[in-house]
Amino acid sequence: MVTQAYAQEAVAPAEEHVEGAEGAVDATHADPTADTHATTEAHGGEHGSDVFPPFDPATFPSQLLWLTITxxxxxxxxxxxxxxxxxxxxxxxxxxxDADLAAADASRQKTDAAIAAYESALAAAKSKAQGIANESREAIQADLAAKRSAVETDLAAKVTAAEARINVTKTEALTHVDEIATTTAQTVVTQLVGDVSADSVRAAVAKASKE
Amino acid sequence: MAGTDPIHQFVIYDIAKLFTVGGDGTEGSGVTFAFTNSALFMVATVAIVSLYMIMATGAKRVVPGRAQLVAELMYEFVANMVRSAAGTAGMKFFPLVFSLFTFILVANMLGMVPYFFTVTSHIIVTFALSMLVFLTVVIYGFVKNGPKFLKLFVPSGVPGYILPIVAPIEFISFMSRPISLSVRLFGNILAGHITLKVFTGFIVTMSSLGFLGILGSALPLIMAIALTGLEFLVGAVQAYVFAVLTCMYLNDAIHPSH
Structure with missing residues (x-):
């Protein structure tokens, strides 16, 4: 590099003249020494000054070859x-x-499902408990009602029976009243006026009791 | 004047002569191929890109290390560029765009090292790369779309009586693509390197003028430092621009009726 730089330095002043010349490019090709620039670096520098290096067609084949390869x-x-x-x-x-996210998602769905299952089980249990409570309450109420109605029927029957007995007794008692009255009246009359026939007394009593 | 010639950095010299094709056997005739300094830096560029991309991803780690992360970021960067400009169908050209981008980027960055040769400062290299893109677009466009590819020159929604004016303009703009693509890269790199060399040359020239000259040379020194930063930016941006335009041209081949 350094040697080349010094070689360049030597030709640098001349460069502007050469560059201006249009024939320089063609001269490069015509001149047999032009391609020998490759052999020595010093000459290479000289060659480069003939034409602006990026536009030097002599370098194109090698550049294209190596650009293609590389x-x-x-x-x-x-x-x-x-x-x-x-x-x-x-x-x-x-x-x-993605797999991790899917696994996390699956776990979350599993959790959600478990929560849902728990909640539905809880709700089922609750409703079942309520059903059982309702059932037993109804059963108890029905039982109570049945017993009460049985007792009431029983009581009513007893009351009816008692009333019937009372009526019988009353009627019986009432039949005795006439008899007692007759006896009493007979006795009273006997005491007062002497003997009296039982039939006439009875008739009198019946007459009196009718009045 | 010592070593301050701004053109000298672009000189190509032969490291080893390889072979000559054609000619009459006499010296200077035929086409001579050689391993040049330019070739050396092309090889270096490709070696750096390939070794980095292959070695950094060798471990294939799920959680990437630093080297692998950079390789992955490059991949994602270019992949997103291709996908956004040319769509998913453009991904078959992803290796091409990636190779172009990394080649130009690394060549530009290598060129920033003092005494190193800049591969992209030669028009033939940038022109060859842009012709590669252009021919890919033309050949793929015709193979995939057939004559429909010519719709490219007939923008949709343009009234018929304007077409005789618009179609030739579209055609000329299409045909000038390889030139604009190559000259943009070449011109930026060439001009940047010449400017940098001129300003650094001023430092040397002024310093030889004694005490005041040394003081005054601070100005070109500051310029040179600023320009160095700018040139790194330009080198990266031009690689990006080349890749993005490649994607957009490829998009024309994939979807000609835009």
Missing amino acids: FAALYLLMSRVALPRIGGILANRKAII
């Missing part, structure tokens, strides 16, 4: 090795993350 190599290495590998890494990572 870029093709880069393209092959990237498309066959590096990029599929990175793509694989990214896809693998995405798959792992």
